[in-house]
Amino acid sequence: MPWLNIILQGVLIGGLYAMFAAGLSLIFGVMRLVNIAHGDLIVLAAYIALMVTQALDVSPLTSLLLVVPVMAVIGYTLQRGLLNRTLGDDLLPPLLVTFGLSIIIQNGLLELFTADSRKLQAGAIEVQTFQLMQGVWIGILPLIQFVVAIGVIAGLETLFYRTALGRAFRATSDDQSVAQLVGLDTRHVFALAMALSLAVVAIAGVFLAVRANFDPAIGPARLIFGFEAVVIGGLGSMWGTLVGGIVLGVAQAIGAQIDPGWQLLAGHIVFLAILAVRPQGLFPKVSG
Amino acid sequence: MTRVEHATRSSRIGVALIGAAVITLAFAPYWGDRQTLRLLAEMFTFVTLASLWNLLAGYAGLVSVGQQAFVGLGGYLLFALAILLDVHPIAAIPIAGLIGALVAIPVAALIFRLRGAYFAIGTWVVAEVFRLLAAQVSALGGGSGISLPSSVVQAMAPTRQMREFETYWLALGLTVLVLAAIVALLRSRHGLALTAIRDNELAARSNGINVGRLKLAVYVLTAFGTSMIGALIFLQKLRISPDTAFSVNDWTAFVIFITVIGGIGRIEGPIIGTIIFFFLRQTLSDLGSLYLLMMGAVAIVVMLWAPKGLWGYIAERFSWQALPLQRRLVLEKETGGKP
Amino acid sequence: MPDAPLLEVKAIDAFYGDFQALFGVSLAVEARQVVAVIGANGAGKSTLLKSIGGLMHPHSGEILFAGSPIAQMAAFDVLHRGVALVPEGRRLFPSLTVEENLLIGGQSRRPGPWTLGRVYELFPMLAERRDLPALALSGGQQQMAAIARALMANPQLLLCDEISLGLAPVVVRDIYARMPQIVAEGASLIIVEQDIVQALRAANHVYCLQEGRVALQGSARELTREAISAAYFGV
Numbered sequence: 001m002p003w004l005n006i007i008l009q010g011v012l013i014g015g016l017y018a019m020f021a022a023g024l025s026l027i028f029g030v031m032r033l034v035n036i037a038h039g040d041l042i043v044l045a046a047y048i049a050l051m052v053t054q055a056l057d058v059s060p061l062t063s064l065l066l067v068v069p070v071m072a073v074i075g076y077t078l079q080r081g082l083l084n085r086t087l088g089d090d091l092l093p094p095l096l097v098t099f100g101l102s103i104i105i106q107n108g109l110l111e112l113f114t115a116d117s118r119k120l121q122a123g124a125i126e127v128q129t130f131q132l133m134q135g136v137w138i139g140i141l142p143l144i145q146f147v148v149a150i151g152v153i154a155g156l157e158t159l160f161y162r163t164a165l166g167r168a169f170r171a172t173s174d175d176q177s178v179a180q181l182v183g184l185d186t187r188h189v190f191a192l193a194m195a196l197s198l199a200v201v202a203i204a205g206v207f208l209a210v211r212a213n214f215d216p217a218i219g220p221a222r223l224i225f226g227f228e229a230v231v232i233g234g235l236g237s238m239w240g241t242l243v244g245g246i247v248l249g250v251a252q253a254i255g256a257q258i259d260p261g262w263q264l265l266a267g268h269i270v271f272l273a274i275l276a277v278r279p280q281g282l283f284p285k286v287s288g
Numbered sequence: 289m290t291r292v293e294h295a296t297r298s299s300r301i302g303v304a305l306i307g308a309a310v311i312t313l314a315f316a317p318y319w320g321d322r323q324t325l326r327l328l329a330e331m332f333t334f335v336t337l338a339s340l341w342n343l344l345a346g347y348a349g350l351v352s353v354g355q356q357a358f359v360g361l362g363g364y365l366l367f368a369l370a371i372l373l374d375v376h377p378i379a380a381i382p383i384a385g386l387i388g389a390l391v392a393i394p395v396a397a398l399i400f401r402l403r404g405a406y407f408a409i410g411t412w413v414v415a416e417v418f419r420l421l422a423a424q425v426s427a428l429g430g431g432s433g434i435s436l437p438s439s440v441v442q443a444m445a446p447t448r449q450m451r452e453f454e455t456y457w458l459a460l461g462l463t464v465l466v467l468a469a470i471v472a473l474l475r476s477r478h479g480l481a482l483t484a485i486r487d488n489e490l491a492a493r494s495n496g497i498n499v500g501r502l503k504l505a506v507y508v509l510t511a512f513g514t515s516m517i518g519a520l521i522f523l524q525k526l527r528i529s530p531d532t533a534f535s536v537n538d539w540t541a542f543v544i545f546i547t548v549i550g551g552i553g554r555i556e557g558p559i560i561g562t563i564i565f566f567f568l569r570q571t572l573s574d575l576g577s578l579y580l581l582m583m584g585a586v587a588i589v590v591m592l593w594a595p596k597g598l599w600g601y602i603a604e605r606f607s608w609q610a611l612p613l614q615r616r617l618v619l620e621k622e623t624g625g626k627p
Numbered sequence: 628m629p630d631a632p633l634l635e636v637k638a639i640d641a642f643y644g645d646f647q648a649l650f651g652v653s654l655a656v657e658a659r660q661v662v663a664v665i666g667a668n669g670a671g672k673s674t675l676l677k678s679i680g681g682l683m684h685p686h687s688g689e690i691l692f693a694g695s696p697i698a699q700m701a702a703f704d705v706l707h708r709g710v711a712l713v714p715e716g717r718r719l720f721p722s723l724t725v726e727e728n729l730l731i732g733g734q735s736r737r738p739g740p741w742t743l744g745r746v747y748e749l750f751p752m753l754a755e756r757r758d759l760p761a762l763a764l765s766g767g768q769q770q771m772a773a774i775a776r777a778l779m780a781n782p783q784l785l786l787c788d789e790i791s792l793g794l795a796p797v798v799v800r801d802i803y804a805r806m807p808q809i810v811a812e813g814a815s816l817i818i819v820e821q822d823i824v825q826a827l828r829a830a831n832h833v834y835c836l837q838e839g840r841v842a843l844q845g846s847a848r849e850l851t852r853e854a855i856s857a858a859y860f861g862v
Contacts, residue, residue, distance in 0.1 A: 034405030036353070085592050091404045095351050096548055096591050103541055103584035107577035167731045170722040177682060178718045180702035181711070183735035183780060220536065224416065227409045231402070261431075265420045268413055272398055275410075279401040 002257075004136050010253030011246050012142035015149030016211070018245030019204040020226030021233070022153055023197035025241050028230075030173045030193040031087060036098040039223030040105040041198060045071050045205025046214050047109055050118055060120045060210050068202040075198030079191040087190070102219065109216035120209040145207045149245075152200055153238050159196075160238075169193055221264075228271040234281025243282055247274075290619050294475060294612040302556075302610030313460055317453045325452060329459040329524065331562055336463045336517050337539065338546045338558030340510045343470055346553030347482045348506040349489065351404075354411025356540050357395075357418045358388050358511045360533030362518025364422055367528050370440045372427060377436075377444055378458070381519045388515025392508045400504070412536070419534035433529025441526065455524045462520060466513050470555060473509075474613055478502065486553060537580065545587045551597025556610045560599045631694055633658050633815050634679070634710075634784055639688030639698070641674050641839075648674040650839045651688070654817075656784065656832075661806065661816045663830035663847065665823050667859060670836040672819040673715055676786045679817070680712035681705035692784065707735055711782035715789045717773040719761035725772055726757040732776030739781025740812045746775045749805055767798035774802070774809075784815045791822040803829050823855065835859055 024038050035041075045067055052063040082101075086093040128140040160166035172179040172189045179186055208214060208222070225248060233244025248267050255266020274281070295303075316328060337355070345351045365384035369375040375383065399410040423431040445451045473479050484492040485499055493499050518539075522528045532538070542565065550561020565583075572579055594601055603609060634656040641649035649671045656662050664672050677683040679690060681702035690698040697705050702712075719728050729743060747754035750771045756764060764772060770790050777785055791799040799822060806829055810816060820826035827833060827847050835843040835858040843850070843858030 034409070036405070036409070082588075082592075091349075092345070092351060092552065093591055093595065095405050095408055096544065097588050099353060099541075099544065100584040100588040100591070103537075104581050104588075107581040107584070110577040111581070164730070164734060167723060167727050168734065170727075171720045171731050174720040174722050175718060177702070178714060178720070181680065181682070181706060181714060182732050182776065183703050183706040184731075185701070185703045220412070221416075224409065224413055227406070228413070231406070261420070261424060265417065265424075268417045268420070271413065272417070275398050275401055 006253045006257050007250055008132075008136065008138060009142065010250030012139070012146045012249070013253070014229075014246030014249030015142075015146035015242070016204065016207055016245070017225045017229045017248050018242040019149045019152055019200060019207070020222050021229035021241045021245055022156060022238065023200040023204070024223075024226045025230050025235075025238065026156065026200070027193060027197050029236060030169045031190050032173075033083065033087065033094050034098070035083075035197075036095065036223065037102040037105055037219075038201070038226060039221065040102045040109075040219030041071070041074075041201050042205045042208060042222045043109065043214060043216060043219045044074075044105055045198075045202045046120070046209035047113060047118075047216075048202075049120060049206045049209055050113075053120060060122050060206050064203065064206055067206060068199050071198040071202035071205075072195040075201075076191045076195040078198075079194035080187060083194065084187050084190055102223075106216050106219060113216065115215055115217070117213040117215050118209070119213050120206070122210045126210065141210065145211070148203065148207070150242070152203060153242055156196075156200070157238050165192065225267070228267065231281055232271060232274045234284035236285035237281075237283045240281060240283035240285070247282070290617055292615050293618045294615065296607075296609060296612070298606075298608040299610060299612040302608075303612065306610065310460075310464060314457070316460075317456060322452065325456045327566070329456050331566055332459040332463040333517055333521055334542065334546060334565070335558055335562045336466045337514065337543045338550070338561060339467055339470055339555065340513045340517075341543050342547050342552060342555070342558050343473075344506060344510045346547070346557075347474070347479075347486050348503050349486055350503060350507060351408050352411040353408045353536070353540050353544070354413070354415040355510075355514055355543065356534045356536055356538070357411070357415035358392070358514035359518035359521065359539040360415070360422065360530070361388050361391060361418055362515030362520075363522030363528050363533045364425075364428060365515065366519035366523055367428055367434060367436065370443075371434075371437060377440055377523055378454070381458070381462075381516050381523070384519040385512045385516035388518075389508050389512035392511030393504075395511075396504050396507050400500070415534050415536070419530045422530040422533060429529065431530060433527060433532070435527045436523070444523075455520070458520055459524075462516060466517075467555075469509075469513075471611055471613065474555065478505075480615070482506070541580065542583075545583045547597075548587045549590050549597055551599035551601075551603070552595075554597070554599050554603060555613060556603070557597050557599045559610075561597065564598065630658070631691075632656060633660075633693060634817075635689070635691040636675070636679065637689040637691070639675075639678060639685035639690065641671070641678050641683055641685050643674075648839050649678070649685070652836070652839070652841055653688075654834055654841070654844075656815050656817060658783075659810055659813065659815055660832060661810060661818065661830045663826035663833045664817060664819045664836060665821075665826050665833065665855075665859065666836035666842075668821075669838075671839040672836055673788055674839075675836070676712060676788050676817065676819055679705075680710060680786055682712070706780055706782075707737070709737065709781075709783040710786065711777040711780045711784070712786040713773050713777045713788060713790065715792070717766075717769045719764075719769055719772055719776070721760070721762050723761055724758050725753055725761055725764065728761050728772055728776050729753070729779050732779035733781075735780050737781040741778045741781050743779070746778055749778075749808060750775050767794050767802065770794060770798075770802060778809065778814075782814055784817070785809065787816060787818045789819055789821060791820060791825060799825060823859070 020042060027033050027035055048070055049060060049063045049067045052066050053060055086097045125141050129137040130140060131137050160169060168184055168189050172184060172186050176186050229241055229244035229248050232247050233240030247270065251270040252263050252267040256263035316325060341355055362384045365387050366380045369380040369383060370377045395414055399407060399414060402410045428434050445454050481497045481502055484497060489499060546561035546565045547558050549564055551557030590597060632655040636652060636654040638651040638653050639649055640647060640651060652675060664675060666672050678685050681700050684699050689696055692708055692710055697708060729746060752768055753772055753775060790802060803825055818826060818829060830847045833845060833847050833850060834841055835855060837858060843854060
């Protein structure tokens with residue numbers, strides 16, 4: 001049953017897209033910032049993982065132990081040092097500064113690593129599959145990534161709605177001045193949010209690097225996939241983002257089956273169709 | 289009796305200088321060599337693209353990172369019109385502009401549903417869709433692109449020198465036209481409305497300005513101009529491919545950097561920015577990606593510490609304007625001058 | 628040796644851009660004292676509280692809390708020192724439930740008598756609605772929640788900005804009925820009020836502001852009606 005296999009593959013890669021989107025969505029929720037460099041930061045994480053696996057001779061999974069905290073620190077510093085200065089009523093500064101950042105990261109990586117395609121090796125697990133039923137196989141690695149994606153989103157939801165940090169995020173997003181009145185240092189809260197976002201980006205970057213070839217220029221496409229997943233799923237809803245990612249993944253998989261050149265187009269067309277017909281997304285939450 | 293005056297002493301000087309510059313540039317084929325002409329034409333292209341982007345972002349508040357959609361569309365339309373429909377390449381330029389404007393209408397209908405930074409990314413998606421669609425059109429070379437056939441090239445002018453003069457004058461003419469149109473728009477009451485929108489959209493709305501319609505008009509007009517420039521760019525290059533036509537770096541990154549450094553929301557900004565950009569490019573010669581990296585860093589620094597750009601800083605410091613765009617109410621029948 | 632006041636505001640000037648809102652305003656609050664600040668609209672009452680609370684910073688003058696200068700401190704630092712502001716208009720966090728608003732009020736973990744349990748004892752109607760979204764409460768209940776949120780930080784000084792605004796008199800009386808308990812637990816209060824009667828009833832000491840200046844101050848019991856009207860309206 002080729003179509004079932006194809007749709008399943010689309011669903012599984014949707015998990016990865018949802019992870020691209022989760023970090024983006026988190027930042028927008030907390031501080032109304034859209035980080036245009038988001039995709040390039042995913043690629044940066046992939047290159048950091050590359051360096052770690054090469055220098056320490058460890059598996060990509062193990063490298064996460066280092067890549068995640070490194071990216072989190074980068075996120076905290078970036079927000080505290082640069083992006084906090086762009087927050088405010090004017091929408092130009094954050095947009096243009098993160099755009100500039102995107103260009104800097106892409107070209108910095110180009111200078112350091114050249115345009116050669118790279119890939120992280122995870123070993124035999126990359127090609128292992130198991131048979132779900134007659135004629136239907138699932139890749140073990142994609143399945144693991146999908147399960148991790150669900151875990152990440154569940155984790156973020158729990159953090160947002162059941163922890164003190166999550167309360168701090170929601171309160172600061174609601175009303176910055178009053179958040180200060182209850183003792184929250186909003187500069188610190190925003191920096192923590194960015195650190196968390198880049199921690200998720202780190203996982204997404206390592207998964208991306210294991211799954212496919214990467215080079216410095218593929219960042220913007222990942223940003224677009226994440227963005228499309230957010231819009232399809234509905235602003236403000238983490239689980240909606242998962243659905244959005246899955247819809248996008250399935251659309252691309254079906255498109256690729258029709259014609260390889262139609263893979264990306266199919267995804268974009270579905271995105272534009274949702275924008276036309278249901279612009280608030282499939283599961284919009286009334287976000288503040 | 290009151291009237292609105294636009295000119296100031298600095299703007300009269302500015303207009304005179306610009307007028308002199310345009311005349312000098314019009315004669316460039318006679319005093320400049322091939323390289324100079326190409327450089328100047330390239331600068332004109334960027335001044336126009338940046339001015340149009342400035343109109344969109346700095347005045348209408350629509351920050352687009354996807355204008356390469358129309359640059360590429362204009363280019364492909366020119367090639368399609370010239371190759372498939374036997375239209376004279378020079379005539380094809382305004383036609384490409386017109387079709388680009390028509391395409392902009394349904395595009396706007398879709399992406400205007402997004403706001404702020406999400407709108408920006410939406411424009412990028414549209415550019416990507418155009419790029420992917422262009423790669424599917426085998427009649428125009430598909431993914432690898434196509435060169436302009438010699439029959440079309442000959443149709444422009446019999447000798448290469450004449451063709452280069454022609455494209456140069458077209459570039460200069462188009463730039464002057466687009467800038468004049470922008471100045472005219474900004475001096476009109478629509479321009480006043482745009483400035484109101486830029487300063488405070490909510491207040492503008494409550495004063496009866498139809499914000500949505502005005503933004504749509506600006507988006508479509510910008511698409512018209514950008515498509516024409518795109519057509520001219522690829523007419524000059526004689527070759528087009530999806531990746532070059534819809535390149536973010538070439539048609540958006542540089543344009544944004546030029547406008548930011550020169551000064552957003554001021555019409556003189558893109559001109560100053562282009563001069564600085566090309567000066568840097570000439571002096572720093574070929575640093576490749578390092579050059580882009582530096583531009584990104586400079587743009588960030590400017591955005592954070594001098595958000596009005598170089599011209600913005602100068603204009604405020606000395607109260608200059610190079611073009612007569614200010615609005616001053618002059619009361620006639622006065623004893624002294626108005627302050 | 629006389630104890631230094633808990634809070635000393637010394638001749639502060641406050642500006643909104645080019646507009647001066649406070650001219651050399653001085654004020655003092657002792658421990659366990661209730662001070663009322665009254666005045667017409669625009670007299671500068673809220674500006675004074677915002678300056679003490681750290682949302683604004685005076686251009687000149689000093690603010691000393693427990694002897695330390697706090698005038699140029701950020702609001703979150705001022706809270707950590709022990710000064711909590713209940714802002715004008717309640718301003719509960721819409722994305723949080725009632726209980727979450729209280730919990731975040733206590734996120735600074737300052738030691739003291741006020742815990743979630745004690746706050747619910749003081750305002751039982753909040754306990755009944757603890758899981759509702761904050762904005763589902765009535766105006767009066769929201770005001771109580773805002774005060775409770777500030778109490779959770781165990782402040783030594785509680786600043787209340789126009790808590791009677793938009794509320795029915797019976798509701799206002801209900802809220803003010805709980806003030807003595809707040810003072811008994813160790814906090815001083817500055818209440819900014821439009822409701823002069825309520826303010827005079829609740830306070831020990833009164834300051835009347837008029838166009839950014841202190842027009843009158845004195846013990847609540849001793850000030851006469853005439854003196855207050857004169858100061859309030861500038862007659």
